[in-house]
Amino acid sequence: MAVDVVPVDLGDRSYEVRIGPGLIDRAGAEIAPLLKRRRAAIITDETVAPLHLARLTAALQAEGIATASLSLPAGEQTKGWAEFSRAVEWLLEQKVERRDIVIAFGGGVIGDLVGFAAAVLRRGVRFVQIPTTLLAQVDSSVGGKTGINTAQGKNLVGAFHQPSLVLADISVLETLPPRDFLAGYGEVVKYGLLGDAAFFDWLEAHATTLATDPAHRQYAVRRSVEMKAGIVSRDETEEGERALLNLGHTFCHALEKATGYSDRLLHGEGVAIGCALAFELSQRLGLCAQEAPSRVRAHLRAMGMKVDLADIPGDLPGAEALVALMGQDKKVIDGRLRFILARGIGAAFVAEDVPPDRVTALLDEALAARR
Numbered sequence: 001m002a003v004d005v006v007p008v009d010l011g012d013r014s015y016e017v018r019i020g021p022g023l024i025d026r027a028g029a030e031i032a033p034l035l036k037r038r039r040a041a042i043i044t045d046e047t048v049a050p051l052h053l054a055r056l057t058a059a060l061q062a063e064g065i066a067t068a069s070l071s072l073p074a075g076e077q078t079k080g081w082a083e084f085s086r087a088v089e090w091l092l093e094q095k096v097e098r099r100d101i102v103i104a105f106g107g108g109v110i111g112d113l114v115g116f117a118a119a120v121l122r123r124g125v126r127f128v129q130i131p132t133t134l135l136a137q138v139d140s141s142v143g144g145k146t147g148i149n150t151a152q153g154k155n156l157v158g159a160f161h162q163p164s165l166v167l168a169d170i171s172v173l174e175t176l177p178p179r180d181f182l183a184g185y186g187e188v189v190k191y192g193l194l195g196d197a198a199f200f201d202w203l204e205a206h207a208t209t210l211a212t213d214p215a216h217r218q219y220a221v222r223r224s225v226e227m228k229a230g231i232v233s234r235d236e237t238e239e240g241e242r243a244l245l246n247l248g249h250t251f252c253h254a255l256e257k258a259t260g261y262s263d264r265l266l267h268g269e270g271v272a273i274g275c276a277l278a279f280e281l282s283q284r285l286g287l288c289a290q291e292a293p294s295r296v297r298a299h300l301r302a303m304g305m306k307v308d309l310a311d312i313p314g315d316l317p318g319a320e321a322l323v324a325l326m327g328q329d330k331k332v333i334d335g336r337l338r339f340i341l342a343r344g345i346g347a348a349f350v351a352e353d354v355p356p357d358r359v360t361a362l363l364d365e366a367l368a369a370r371r
């Protein structure tokens with residue numbers, strides 16, 4: 001299969017997202033033209049390292065690129081101050097200079113954390129994203145949002161720092177555990193729901209073959225990246241349209257905080273639940289017909305995904321506490337919550353004045369279904 005190339009147009013910070021099979025084994029040749037000296041510092045995690053790190057280092061070394069690597073623990077809890085500081089200190093120990101390249105080799109946690117480390121190291125070094133999960137390939141590796149979680153909430157400290165290149169090797173998705181694949185699928189569906197009804201139709205017709213058909217998988221990744229690249233090129237720092245990429249995330253971030261960034265809820269699972277809630281809220285506010293939330297829920301269920309708060313194991317706080325957690329959302333203006341709602345499938349918009357009591361009522365009902 002040929003490699004798809006999706007440009008992210010940002011003037012002198014433009015870059016390409018290359019999508020196709022076998023890109024890790026060709027990483028040396030892909031990255032070499034970016035290098036000012038033949039060195040690369042790789043940061044990965046303890047799940048990815050035993051599976052793929054030897055292949056990546058061999059591919060780089062075959063082009064005469066010297067490598068050093070650091071493996072951090074896998075999981076969302078890594079995305080905090082402690083491992084961030086460890087990554088930055090390690091990069092300094094490796095004497096990574098401004099003209100060098102850092103490689104973020106892993107899923108969304110590694111991409112966000114390493115991107116942020118690259119953003120602040122010596123006030124900014126270049127980095128390459130080599131995303132190894134579906135979620136990272138279709139979403140977090142593209143667009144330059146980097147950062148970490150803090151005690152106050154998700155992604156609250158970070159920087160916009162664009163990668164110099166993204167290599168999405170779709171072959172690695174073959175070894176992705178089914179739960180992680182489905183979590184990533186939450187972000188794929190998001191693109192259809194927010195702005196491309198025809199893509200959602202296509203997913204309804206083809207999503208069950210994504211796990212088995214590499215051509216379908218590559219198309220789903222490419223279409224998602226095309227949508228994200230277009231939005232980011234028009235609105236890099238989320239002054240307007242980029243907020244649409246946050247569909248489902250206001251609910252998701254509150255739920256992730258409430259579940260302690262633990263295995264109880266993966267980010268992409270929270271996005272899927274959040275999208276279902278956003279469509280339900282849209283219908284209740286009279287913005288879209290019942291058919292839209294029904295289709296969203298039916299499709300997510302057909303894929304075997306979490307859809308309801310009842311699908312999250314363990315205790316959850318009450319509706320008011322969840323709405324309070326949303327107060328740290330970056331879309332809040334003057335203390336007022338803004339949500340991404342929809343007038344139908346593929347027709348999302350930023351809603352400024354959502355009455356908090358309508359959100360509380362929706363969550364109350366969703367929580368009651370757990371009892």
Ligand SMILES: O=C(O)C(=O)C[C@@H](O)[C@H](O)[C@H](O)COP(=O)(O)O
Nearest residue numbers: 139143145154155242245246249330
């Ligand atoms: O790239 C964006 O813009 C997004 O909002 C994509 C999201 O899917 C992603 O999870 C992002 O990191 C969330 O951003 P945040 O600003 O709400 O923390």
